[in-house]
Amino acid sequence: MRFNKLLKFEIVKIFSKFRSYIGFITIAILLPVVMGLVKRFGFDVYNSFFNDFSDYFTTTGTIVSGYLIAYYLMAILWIHFPFFIILVAGDVMATEANSGTYRMLLTRPVTRNSVVFAKYISTIVYTVMLISFLGIFSIVIGKLILGGNELMVFDEGLLILSEQETLYRFLIAYLLAIWVQIVVASLAFFFSTLAKNSVGPIIGTYALVLLFVIISILKIDALAVVKPYLFTTYFDIFYAPFRSTIPYNKILSDCWKLGSFSLIFFGLSYINFMRKDICS
Amino acid sequence: MEMNDKIIIETKSLAKKFTHNWAISDINLTVRKGQIYGFLGPNGAGKSTTIRLLMGLIKPTKGSFQLFGKRPGLFKRDMYKKVGSLIEEPSFYNYLTGAKNLYYLGNLTKEVSWGKVDEILELVGLQKARNKKVDKYSHGMKKRLGLAQALIHDPELLILDEPISGLDPEGLHNMQSLFKRLTNDLNKTVFFSSHNLKEIESLCTHMGIINYGKVVVQGAVEELLKNTDFFITEVKVDEPQEALELLMQQKWVNKIFIENDKLKIHIASQDRPRLTKLLVESGFNVYSIKPRTSIEDYYVSLTRKHNKKNEIQ
Numbered sequence: 001m002r003f004n005k006l007l008k009f010e011i012v013k014i015f016s017k018f019r020s021y022i023g024f025i026t027i028a029i030l031l032p033v034v035m036g037l038v039k040r041f042g043f044d045v046y047n048s049f050f051n052d053f054s055d056y057f058t059t060t061g062t063i064v065s066g067y068l069i070a071y072y073l074m075a076i077l078w079i080h081f082p083f084f085i086i087l088v089a090g091d092v093m094a095t096e097a098n099s100g101t102y103r104m105l106l107t108r109p110v111t112r113n114s115v116v117f118a119k120y121i122s123t124i125v126y127t128v129m130l131i132s133f134l135g136i137f138s139i140v141i142g143k144l145i146l147g148g149n150e151l152m153v154f155d156e157g158l159l160i161l162s163e164q165e166t167l168y169r170f171l172i173a174y175l176l177a178i179w180v181q182i183v184v185a186s187l188a189f190f191f192s193t194l195a196k197n198s199v200g201p202i203i204g205t206y207a208l209v210l211l212f213v214i215i216s217i218l219k220i221d222a223l224a225v226v227k228p229y230l231f232t233t234y235f236d237i238f239y240a241p242f243r244s245t246i247p248y249n250k251i252l253s254d255c256w257k258l259g260s261f262s263l264i265f266f267g268l269s270y271i272n273f274m275r276k277d278i279c280s
Numbered sequence: 281m282e283m284n285d286k287i288i289i290e291t292k293s294l295a296k297k298f299t300h301n302w303a304i305s306d307i308n309l310t311v312r313k314g315q316i317y318g319f320l321g322p323n324g325a326g327k328s329t330t331i332r333l334l335m336g337l338i339k340p341t342k343g344s345f346q347l348f349g350k351r352p353g354l355f356k357r358d359m360y361k362k363v364g365s366l367i368e369e370p371s372f373y374n375y376l377t378g379a380k381n382l383y384y385l386g387n388l389t390k391e392v393s394w395g396k397v398d399e400i401l402e403l404v405g406l407q408k409a410r411n412k413k414v415d416k417y418s419h420g421m422k423k424r425l426g427l428a429q430a431l432i433h434d435p436e437l438l439i440l441d442e443p444i445s446g447l448d449p450e451g452l453h454n455m456q457s458l459f460k461r462l463t464n465d466l467n468k469t470v471f472f473s474s475h476n477l478k479e480i481e482s483l484c485t486h487m488g489i490i491n492y493g494k495v496v497v498q499g500a501v502e503e504l505l506k507n508t509d510f511f512i513t514e515v516k517v518d519e520p521q522e523a524l525e526l527l528m529q530q531k532w533v534n535k536i537f538i539e540n541d542k543l544k545i546h547i548a549s550q551d552r553p554r555l556t557k558l559l560v561e562s563g564f565n566v567y568s569i570k571p572r573t574s575i576e577d578y579y580v581s582l583t584r585k586h587n588k589k590n591e592i593q
Contacts, residue, residue, distance in 0.1 A: 002388065005384075005387045005388060006388060007386040008384075009387075009388065010382075012376075012384065013373060013376075016373070016375050016376055017375055099371050099373075099374070100368075100369070100371030101371045101372065101373060102337070103337065103367045103368070103371060104370075104371060104372065104385055104429065105385075105388070106334070106335075106336065106337055107360065107363075107365045107367065108357075108360060108385065108388040108389050108410070109336065109357045109358055109359070109360035109361045109389055110357065110388050111354065111355050111356075111357055112354065113354070113355060149548045274354065277337070277338040277339065278332070278337040278338060279332070279337075279338065
């Protein structure tokens with residue numbers, strides 16, 4: 001009962017800060033603008049790509065649909081989108097240490113155990129809400145502005161998905177995107193337990209994510225040894241549902257690894273917080 | 281005020297070491313139900329460290345403590361349902377209103393309704409500012425809100441760290457009145473630290489003095505002061521010798537002598553009205569009655585003695 005109240009309080013705290021809405025506002029502005037520009041000026045990259053296949057295909061009308069742009073916009077989940085998650089997750093613990101509000105919270109009959117769980121769950125709730133908003137909004141606004149259609153993506157060959165199949169694949173993709181971003185949130189959360197203000201955890205986590213992404217995408221043999229140990233190596237898992245056959249085994253394997261990273265980061269946060277002396 | 285033998289706070293050889301320094305060592309305190317216990321000491325003496333230990337914000341390096349006869353632990357904090365606390369400067373969630381801060385914090389202890397929030401805001405005089413975000417509150421308002429969050433769940437024990445420091449004279453007066461009302465009318469057990477010696481003397485039934493992380497002395501304020509030369513009331517009358525003879529016959533006068541034509545009388549503070557009445561009714565012209573800030577002298581003498589001892593060691 002008390003845990004539910006604590007969790008509610010943590011969620012209220014997160015959604016009472018302006019920073020929590022920056023991601024939502026950005027998506028709400030960016031997506032209609034992008035879709036509108038595509039509608040007005042077309043989507044040249046994709047069209048020129050199709051021109052290369054003009055000897056094999058005869059196309060009428062446009063293959064550009066709201067789903068296609070929504071698919072392309074998923075690329076922001078790599079580098080740009082984690083920033084919005086980090087902005088909140090990096091603040092959750094550190095800001096209480098900085099402002100001295102731990103004195104108010106931890107002098108109540110609540111255990112630190114429940115505090116750290118409530119804060120972590122509320123961070124995950126925020127992450128789920130933000131990614132879900134991106135997913136739902138990009139598909140809905142895409143369909144409204146550009147219309148729904150079959151989705152054509154290039155995998156090993158050209159894959160054409162029916163509208164129903166597209167929506168199913170988007171659902172899996174965004175569930176995986178949530179799973180990926182929870183790792184980022186967990187890392188920021190861990191750094192947040194170490195710091196006394198949120199600037200360090202935010203910059204530190206984002207810098208680390210950037211560094212790891214760069215290492216993960218560089219095709220240098222010498223880096224192959226470290227790649228399996230970087231969570232960013234499994235970041236592209238949310239593209240897997242758009243293969244001709246969904247590689248469920250690989251998805252499960254990568255999800256297990258990503259889950260382990262989240263668990264490790266949360267475990268470290270937990271240990272650190274339980275042992276911490278509150279002196280601020 | 282009703283007091284009984286039930287021990288509310290008990291510390292046993294409580295000690296805390298930060299890196300290389302012992303902030304407090306061998307602290308043995310006993311606070312019983314109904315007591316108003318003043319915890320007195322200079323800056324850096326270890327008052328806040330002791331209070332943080334009691335509230336579970338930091339972990340003891342040695343020793344232990346009990347609240348309401350139970351030892352709190354990392355996963356055992358039920359006894360804090362009966363505790364309200366205010367530690368150092370009150371810090372709130374500045375982006376929430378005063379009322380929301382109280383509502384959510386209070387509900388972490390027990391079921392608190394919005395009606396109860398309004399009631400407590402009324403008590404501390406913040407009803408008009410209930411919907412203001414806390415970052416718009418003045419220092420004094422935050423202090424009062426701090427006291428409100430300590431009281432919202434109607435605790436049996438109040439642990440307050442420097443509750444009136446940094447307030448302007450008006451704020452100080454309001455806070456003192458409120459504090460007296462709470463302790464006198466609601467029979468709370470109160471443990472509070474303060475630099476204000478007069479406040480300890482006027483508000484507390486018991487006190488402990490801490491210096492260099494060690495408790496120098498503790499006990500009932502009256503008892504502690506009765507055994508010292510500092511508990512004096514100075515009286516100037518027209519016939520000091522005759523007044524001396526009269527007062528020497530009174531059982532409630534512990535000691536009396538004349539110095540610079542003034543009577544120096546050792547009596548309990550509650551006997552001062554009795555003294556005035558007796559002198560006036562006996563026909564003496566009373567020019568002045570000055571209670572000395574006895575506790576201040578006592579405190580200074582004890583801490584000086586302790587400082588010297590520490591220097592020698």
